[in-house]
Amino acid sequence: MKKKLLSFLLAGTMAGLTLTGCGNDNGNDTGTPAAEGSGTQQVSSSPEETPQEEPVTLRIASMDNPYAPKSYANGTPVTDALQEATNVKIEWELSPDAQQYETYTQTILSAAEDMPDIMTSVYGQDPRNLYEAGLIVDLKPLIDSVGVHTKKYLEEHPDILGMITEPDGTILSIPTIQDGENFGHGLMIRKDWLDKLNLEVPATSDELLEVLRAFRDGDPNGNGEADEIPCTITGTYNLDFSWPYMFKISPGRDFDADPDGKVVYPPIEDSYKDFLKYMNTMYSEGLLDSMFSTRSSEDWNTLINTDKVGMVQGWVTNLPTFNANEGQEWIAINVPAGPDGTSFSVSVPTITGKNFITKDCKNPEEAFRFLDYVWASDEGRMLAVYGIEGLTYEMVDGKPQFTDYVLNNPDGLSTTEVLNSVGANHKLPRISDASLAQATATEEMNAWNEANKAMMRKCFPSFEIIMTPEETTAKAESGFSDIWTYKEEMKARFIMGKDDIDGYWDTYVQQIKEMGIDEVIAIEQAKYDRFLEAQGAE
Numbered sequence: 001m002k003k004k005l006l007s008f009l010l011a012g013t014m015a016g017l018t019l020t021g022c023g024n025d026n027g028n029d030t031g032t033p034a035a036e037g038s039g040t041q042q043v044s045s046s047p048e049e050t051p052q053e054e055p056v057t058l059r060i061a062s063m064d065n066p067y068a069p070k071s072y073a074n075g076t077p078v079t080d081a082l083q084e085a086t087n088v089k090i091e092w093e094l095s096p097d098a099q100q101y102e103t104y105t106q107t108i109l110s111a112a113e114d115m116p117d118i119m120t121s122v123y124g125q126d127p128r129n130l131y132e133a134g135l136i137v138d139l140k141p142l143i144d145s146v147g148v149h150t151k152k153y154l155e156e157h158p159d160i161l162g163m164i165t166e167p168d169g170t171i172l173s174i175p176t177i178q179d180g181e182n183f184g185h186g187l188m189i190r191k192d193w194l195d196k197l198n199l200e201v202p203a204t205s206d207e208l209l210e211v212l213r214a215f216r217d218g219d220p221n222g223n224g225e226a227d228e229i230p231c232t233i234t235g236t237y238n239l240d241f242s243w244p245y246m247f248k249i250s251p252g253r254d255f256d257a258d259p260d261g262k263v264v265y266p267p268i269e270d271s272y273k274d275f276l277k278y279m280n281t282m283y284s285e286g287l288l289d290s291m292f293s294t295r296s297s298e299d300w301n302t303l304i305n306t307d308k309v310g311m312v313q314g315w316v317t318n319l320p321t322f323n324a325n326e327g328q329e330w331i332a333i334n335v336p337a338g339p340d341g342t343s344f345s346v347s348v349p350t351i352t353g354k355n356f357i358t359k360d361c362k363n364p365e366e367a368f369r370f371l372d373y374v375w376a377s378d379e380g381r382m383l384a385v386y387g388i389e390g391l392t393y394e395m396v397d398g399k400p401q402f403t404d405y406v407l408n409n410p411d412g413l414s415t416t417e418v419l420n421s422v423g424a425n426h427k428l429p430r431i432s433d434a435s436l437a438q439a440t441a442t443e444e445m446n447a448w449n450e451a452n453k454a455m456m457r458k459c460f461p462s463f464e465i466i467m468t469p470e471e472t473t474a475k476a477e478s479g480f481s482d483i484w485t486y487k488e489e490m491k492a493r494f495i496m497g498k499d500d501i502d503g504y505w506d507t508y509v510q511q512i513k514e515m516g517i518d519e520v521i522a523i524e525q526a527k528y529d530r531f532l533e534a535q536g537a538e
């Protein structure tokens with residue numbers, strides 16, 4: 001094990017030397033040969049100066065390890081490996097939790113002097129303001145000059161490039177990314193109830209209605225009373241996920257784009273009307289919980305735990321909790337095919353942390369070279385996700401697999417705690433994938449996840465695309481929040497039959513238009529066009 005660890009560290013060190021070597025082409029006036037021992041007659045004016053062996057010191061401000069016993073300040077195997085590989089010595093400025101980190105950043109940013117080289121953002125912080133105040137630098141030129149791995153990653157993931165590019169073409173932060181393609185929202189159903197009633201997993205929207213009718217009438221909880229709620233949900237907003245995908249519409253992120261690049265507002269599209277009609281059928285037949293619009297998550301859990309509910313929509317990672325109820329067997333199902341014989345699911349990568357280089361950084365290229373390795377190099381990504389070879393993972397048939405030390409930790413730590421304890425899942429920028437979730441999920445869950453991914457389409461990341469200040473103001477003043485509220489109220493009224501869908505649809509659409517939806521669509525169209533343009537540009 002030690003040998004493997006050593007060889008890993010050595011490989012990292014060599015990569016670091018190579019990178020540092022590249023750096024000598026810039027800003028080094030001693031004329032150090034690019035390659036030592038190449039047999040040329042050129043001799044450095046000061047041979048004892050070997051800058052590539054001098055570690056670069058970087059001050060980094062961040063939240064500390066969520067696994068408190070192992071502070072980054074004392075070193076962890078992963079942060080040590082990152083420093084060794086990049087020939088960097090980190091001077092940490094750590095805060096134990098989000099609140100204290102926020103206080104720290106407020107203090108340091110308002111003082112605006114002697115800032116650390118690299119800082120991670122606090123939630124909701126807009127890098128634009130920091131850039132305009134002259135506190136942070138544009139990373140775009142650094143990506144172009146030294147961001148070898150970052151460039152490659154962004155070329156392979158143009159949607160991420162589109163999401164991190166500012167309206168003026170600058171890139172102000174390197175984010176932590178969750179790929180958004182795994183173990184997200186889904187439909188979950190009582191497999192034991194299906195079995196009891198001799199029913200198959202529903203594959204179409206019509207079969208789903210049949211199954212829910214059987215749940216309503218067949219006393220699957222076996223208490224002799226018709227007390228089952230075939231399907232429940234917590235509030236109207238959650239209906240925007242999974243259910244509309246049977247009708248090939250995705251209203252959950254406010255806007256969407258059609259294949260021709262035209263931005264649409266799903267709640268006024270005809271397919272949304274079909275979705276409402278379906279949910280109205282569910283409601284009027286007693287298949288959807290009559291209290292769906294006001295259910296809290298506490299109610300939801302109570303109904304599940306008391307054996308009253310046959311189907312829900314939500315995070316599929318809840319399944320183990322549901323299945324902890326004795327006698328209950330929950331499974332995730334793929335979105336049933338709708339009237340046209342198909343359906344889809346939706347993914348959007350999410351950005352959960354942003355990392356800046358400040359104006360006080362003496363050597364932005366060295367700082368970025370470090371971020372580049374940590375964030376986007378193969379080695380950096382392995383360290384972030386899998387930790388240390390031989391300790392937290394082994395290569396088996398060319399693929400990393402978590403060791404027992406992670407999956408069945410001798411000290412009883414959870415999988416996440418083990419990885420945090422070695423410094424993986426760190427607070428520096430990282431690209432997170434579903435490896436751990438996959439390694440700990442059941443075979444059935446992984447099968448569901450793969451099938452769900454196979455039917456996935458990327459949707460317009462309307463929440464993530466960075467807006468201009470003018471767009472932000474225009475959207476805030478557009479009355480869109482009133483449109484949103486009206487649309488939610490009408491969704492509930494249509495589903496509950498308080499307004500007739502066919503009879504009132506045109507009036508509803510007209511109302512949304514009068515409230516100014518076209519102006520908001522124009523703003524979203526400009527965002528979307530820019531998103532596509534950023535991806536097209538190198």
Ligand SMILES: [Ca+2]
Nearest residue numbers: 219223225227
């Ligand atoms: Ca019953």
